[in-house]
Amino acid sequence: MMPPDAKAEKVYLYLKPVDFRKSIDGLTAMVELDIKVAVFDPVLFVFLNRHRTRVKILY
Structure with a gap:
């Protein structure tokens, strides 16, 4: 759950x-390898x- 004061750019x-x-670690690895954005x-x-x-969101 995101904190209420969190801002996503x-x-x-x-x-x-x-x-x-996939766990959070698996999704993080996908982001780093495919999207090439700092997690x-x-x-x-x-x-x-x-x-x-269904939707999963990683913040």
């Missing part, structure tokens, strides 16, 4: 379907499942 949508069994920047990373019915 950008939002990145990961277009490839993601296996939602600790004030941005949101949005992931979708294969059917695009």
Whole structure:
């Protein structure tokens, strides 16, 4: 859960379907390898499942 005073500068949508069994570490690795953005920047990373019915957000 994001703190109420958190500000995200950008939002990145990961277009490839993601296996939602991945942990935070797995999603972080995907961000660092594919998107090549520092994980600790004030941005949101949005992931979708294969059917695009669920969303996971990494902040």
